[in-house]
Amino acid sequence: MTTLLFSNAPAERHAVRRHGGGVQVDDATLAVRSLGGGDFVTTVDGRGERLSAVAHGDAIYVQLKGRAWRIERVDATRSRGGASAAAAGASVAPMPGVVVSVHAGVGERVRQGDPLLVIESMKLQMTIGAAADGVVAELPFAVGQTFQRGAVLVRTTAEELAA
Known part of the structure; x- marks a missing residue:
């Protein structure tokens, strides 16, 4: 299983993993459904929310509710340029x-x-x-x-x- 990381604030990191039909962020699991073309829908606080995701190299850029995150692949065998x-x-x-x-x-x-x-x-x-x-x-x-x-x-x- 590939582990990814994202930061909510400087010096803060969260583990992200694909889990069944969704995504596990730390200990929380989110159901995520593809709408095609880099658009997805998930449930946040009981409401359906649309998000966008774009993969580029070893990173995935996600935008949800007006905020953006860079999620990067963790690979101990590669140095970070x-x-x-x-x-x-x-x-x-x-x-x-x-x-x-x-x-x-x-x-x-x-x-x-x-x-x-x-x-x-x-x-x-x-x-x-x-x-x-x-x-x-x-x-x-x-x-x-x-x-x-x-x-x-x-x-x-x-x-x-x-x-």
Whole structure:
């Protein structure tokens, strides 16, 4: 069984597994039915909810009720290419897309989890948040600009280094 992970907040991880006709997230099982074309329906709090999912490489991008998540495959035999970029304070584009909105500027102090920008890739909007407290050092893209997979979307420096 393949284990996938997603994060609801910085430093928080949840295990995701396919389970029968649904998906198991940690200890909860959700029934999921395909509508075709990357659209699905599931039940959340007793109500039918439509969600979208797009697979790209080792990740699945899911949008539900106005929120988006990146679910990634766990494979201990492969190194994560983005790990060195993340350690350097860079948020790297998981796939090609366009910048929808920018919520911080160069030189601005940010706290872990603060929204920095919103991107759109393959019809899914994702908020890129600050991975740690710090100062925005680089923001190379403006609203409406396109980027390629692997592009640095924002770079922050540790707060103690920027002071």
